[in-house]
Amino acid sequence: MTYTYIRREQTLEELAETVIARAKNFVESSAKGVPTPTGLQRRNYLPMLARFESGDVLDERDDRCLEAVGRALSAAIEEIVPGYATVVLEEDASEDFFFNKRLEELRDHLVQWQNLCSARNRLRSRIRAQQLIAAVQD
Numbered sequence: 142m143t144y145t146y147i148r149r150e151q152t153l154e155e156l157a158e159t160v161i162a163r164a165k166n167f168v169e170s171s172a173k174g175v176p177t178p179t180g181l182q183r184r185n186y187l188p189m190l191a192r193f194e195s196g197d198v199l200d201e202r203d204d205r206c207l208e209a210v211g212r213a214l215s216a217a218i219e220e221i222v223p224g225y226a227t228v229v230l231e232e233d234a235s236e237d238f239f240f241n242k243r244l245e246e247l248r249d250h251l252v253q254w255q256n257l258c259s260a261r262n263r264l265r266s267r268i269r270a271q272q273l274i275a276a277v278q279d
């Protein structure tokens with residue numbers, strides 16, 4: 142007996158919808174007092190959130206700010222439990238049990254950040270692939 146698994150690829154529209162929804166969720170959870178970037182990216186943070194809220198999720202100005210957000214979240218987690226940010230980013234930590242509510246909130250936001258960045262990168266790659274194919278076919 143053989144089994145066949147058919148994986149359905151998300152359409153570009155579905156992927157775009159996913160990125161927009163994740164960005165809006167990220168904005169909502171950011172209002173709960175998560176760490177913000179420091180240094181030069183601090184001034185870009187609120188404009189980035191405003192763009193995400195409006196559905197503008199591919200603006201290249203937000204790339205460095207998003208990276209800074211990830212570093213800030215990781216640093217906040219590392220202050221509570223050294224090494225745990227790496228575990229969250231590299232493994233499934235969804236069933237970890239917490240005695241520290243703040244750590245749980247930070248973990249959830251870091252996972253949300255990671256999912257947003259991943260989906261955003263996939264969307265950009267798909268758009269670039271379509272542009273490349275269109276250029277070759279011309």
